[in-house]
Amino acid sequence: MKVARHEKIKELIQQYDIDTQEELASRLNEAGFKVTQATVSRDIRALKMMKVTGKDGKSRYVILQELPTEMGEKYTRVLHDALLTIDQGQNILVIRTVPGMAMGVAAALDALNWEEILGSIAGDDTVMCVARTLEEASSVAERLKSILQK
Structure with missing residues (x-):
């Protein structure tokens, strides 16, 4: 279940500009994963996610391994x-x-x-x-x- 949830998180943050744990939890729950904010927080750490500021000035979650080397x-x-x-x-x-x-x-x-x-x-x-x-x-x-x- 955790592996499937992590894959869904990767998919969601590529598809949407998600900037809060609550929004991520909501989207996971909509996708059929019953999660709490605490679970999402652990997933964020496990996936090595962080917030970055986009070109539009809004922050969003990204996964560190997927970021460019610069x-x-x-x-x-x-x-x-x-x-x-x-x-x-x-x-x-x-x-x-x-x-x-x-x-x-x-x-x-x-x-x-x-x-x-x-x-x-x-x-x-x-x-x-x-x-x-x-x-x-x-x-x-x-x-x-x-x-x-x-």
Whole structure:
């Protein structure tokens, strides 16, 4: 069922400009998949989806693997537009974002494949990013702060 649901999600986001979890859940339910917002949230993480801004200025979900390779600039733009603060506690960074953008920031961090980052967990406006060491966390924090200053 999960594989079929993931295939349907891919189909839906190619067919429609879906910009909220609620809209995605609604379209899945219309297609015969009984899902909750929590299930959709897990699916978004599993499929490595993030929101991007289209040419019309509206945001929509896309799957990271399907994005062109020049997305490095777009990831940087997502980080620049969404990051508010970066605080470090040992090897953990707590990153505050504008409301609703934490998942996009976490997905962008993961997609950048920085060796120092073990992984990240996103809420609505907060990302917890875990680095391997204290020094590597400091390095990531500095890289992120440099993006903020651009």
